Amino acid sequence: MHSHAEMIGVGSYLPERRLTNADLEGMVDTSDEWIVTRTGIRERRLAEKGESTSHLAVEAARRAMADAGVGRDEIDLLVLGTSSPDMIFPATACLVQAALGLSCPAYDAMAACTGFVYALHAGTTAIESGRARTVLVVGADALTRHVDFTDRSTCVLFGDGAGAVVLRSSERPGVCGIALGTDGSGADLLGIPAGGSALPVTHERIDANLHKVKMNGNEVFRFAVRVTPKVALDALGQSGIDVGDLAYVIPHQANQRIIDAIAERLDIPRDRVFSNIATTGNTSAASIPLALDELYTSGQLSPGDLVALIGFGAGLTWGAAVVEWTKATPSKEA
Ligand SMILES: CC(C)(COP(=O)(O)OP(=O)(O)OC[C@H]1O[C@@H](n2cnc3c(N)ncnc32)[C@H](O)[C@@H]1OP(=O)(O)O)[C@@H](O)C(=O)NCCC(=O)NCCS
Numbered sequence: 001m002h003s004h005a006e007m008i009g010v011g012s013y014l015p016e017r018r019l020t021n022a023d024l025e026g027m028v029d030t031s032d033e034w035i036v037t038r039t040g041i042r043e044r045r046l047a048e049k050g051e052s053t054s055h056l057a058v059e060a061a062r063r064a065m066a067d068a069g070v071g072r073d074e075i076d077l078l079v080l081g082t083s084s085p086d087m088i089f090p091a092t093a094c095l096v097q098a099a100l101g102l103s104c105p106a107y108d109a110m111a112a113c114t115g116f117v118y119a120l121h122a123g124t125t126a127i128e129s130g131r132a133r134t135v136l137v138v139g140a141d142a143l144t145r146h147v148d149f150t151d152r153s154t155c156v157l158f159g160d161g162a163g164a165v166v167l168r169s170s171e172r173p174g175v176c177g178i179a180l181g182t183d184g185s186g187a188d189l190l191g192i193p194a195g196g197s198a199l200p201v202t203h204e205r206i207d208a209n210l211h212k213v214k215m216n217g218n219e220v221f222r223f224a225v226r227v228t229p230k231v232a233l234d235a236l237g238q239s240g241i242d243v244g245d246l247a248y249v250i251p252h253q254a255n256q257r258i259i260d261a262i263a264e265r266l267d268i269p270r271d272r273v274f275s276n277i278a279t280t281g282n283t284s285a286a287s288i289p290l291a292l293d294e295l296y297t298s299g300q301l302s303p304g305d306l307v308a309l310i311g312f313g314a315g316l317t318w319g320a321a322v323v324e325w326t327k328a329t330p331s332k333e334a
Contacts, residue, residue: 005127005135006174006326009068009166012293013059014280017046019144021156028152035156040256044159044281047142052086054095056162057140060289061100064164065136075166076132078106079122081115081139081285083314084146088196096138112190113252113313115139115285116163117180120309120321123167124175138164139285146192148212157254158213159281163289170326176306177238178321179231186223186316190215224258227318228310229265235308235320243268247305247325248295252312253277253287262310284313301325 020043021032035041047056057080065072078100080093085108093106111118116139123135140162149155167175194210195201201211228251236243243266251262256277263273274291283290288309295301305325312318 003127003130003169004171004173004175005124005167006170007165007323008168008327009064009066009070010164010289010293010296011060011063011065011067012161012163012286012290013056013063014045014161014290015047015051015056017048018043019046024156027149028155030152030156038257039157040259040275040277041156041281042278045161046144047160053082053084053140053142054086054092054099056142056160056286057082057092057096057138057164058099060140060162060164061096061136061138064166068166068168070134070166072101073103074134075102075104075136077104077123077126077135078102079109079119079135079137080106081109081111081119082141083110083112083115083284084141084143092140111313111317112315113254113282113284113287114311114315114317114319116288117178117309117311117319117321118317120165120175121178121180121319124178127167127169133169135167136164137167138162139289141284141286143213143284146211146213148209151212153217154213154215157282159283161280161283161286161290163286163293165289165292173239173324174326176241176322176324177235178319179234179238180319181227181231181317183316189219189223189316190314221255221258223316224254224312225261225265228262228312228320231318231320232266232308232310235322239322241306241322245306246272246308247301248272248274249308249310250274250288250291250295251310253280253291254282254312296327297330299329301327302329303327
């Protein structure tokens with residue numbers, strides 16, 4: 001008898017340091033007006049000096065574990081979605097595992113901005129197969145470390161952060177449906193060309209800025225709007241849930257215009273499509289659990305609510321999960 005996976009804890013972490021559009025106006029040829037109208041972003045957070053992806057992940061994971069009321073001995077598996085690991089190897093999940101004092105296996109899922117949904121798929125599958133009872137799933141990125149702050153077309157978009165959930169085996173879903181997609185033929189549309197085994201770091205490559213994020217923004221935009229409604233419907237179809245049954249859709253926070261297009265294509269009212277991109281920017285694998293935590297802690301989620309989480313990103317990758325929320329609304333004093 002297969003069990004299901006439910007979310008019993010959620011937590012997130014944003015670094016203190018803010019980078020506003022006004023700050024960016026002093027760095028590249030841009031304007032607050034352009035950034036707000038083209039992306040919806042007003043400010044984003046930057047990891048502090050000395051703070052890396054693992055630090056962000058640890059803080060979010062601690063909060064999720066406290067929210068779930070689980071101890072470190074109870075975690076059977078840690079899966080971390082990130083594309084800005086502390087280093088090429090070891091996996092950032094190993095650093096997080098040690099910092100949290102866990103003794104479980106830990107690995108990274110690298111699916112760029114879809115990293116959290118991929119990690120959630122791995123955690124859910126481990127529980128459904130009976131190989132794990134409690135799984136810590138984290139999405140964390142510090143992509144501003146890899147952004148070219150002389151390239152106005154990318155540097156205005158990204159911010160740093162982390163979010164996490166604790167999954168536990170349960171009698172009833174929980175995670176009602178989850179679907180993933182990959183199209184590697186679009187790998188050149190978004191990524192960091194140098195620093196891996198294809199183009200190891202050299203002075204020349206650094207001089208050419210090949211160790212920084214490169215993106216074909218228009219193509220990525222079109223891809224996101226094309227694939228996300230379809231994968232959401234795939235995940236919904238797995239348990240016979242209609243779009244109209246959803247209390248909320250949480251799309252990956254990449255661009256407000258993409259979020260609006262997803263709402264329109266799914267034909268779901270705007271007030272049921274969550275957005276916090278104005279204050280976070282694109283935090284990559286962190287964006288969905290950050291948004292989920294904000295929705296939960298602000299008291300907007302009730303037990304029984306159905307929520308669709310929709311991710312997309314470099315790879316190209318995409319994925320969606322439909323979750324029945326089972327946690328009680330936190331009290332105001334919490
Ligand atoms: C990047 C993005 C915001 C650009 O918006 P856009 O409306 O497509 O703008 P374009 O790329 O067509 O550029 C329009 C003009 O604005 C300029 N521009 C680009 N960035 C600018 C900035 N920060 N400030 C001012 N002007 C800017 C361009 O140079 C271009 O000028 P030109 O017409 O003189 O060449 C948009 O394509 C996007 O969000 N794409 C998806 C990116 C994404 O989500 N990536 C992560 C996926 S997980």
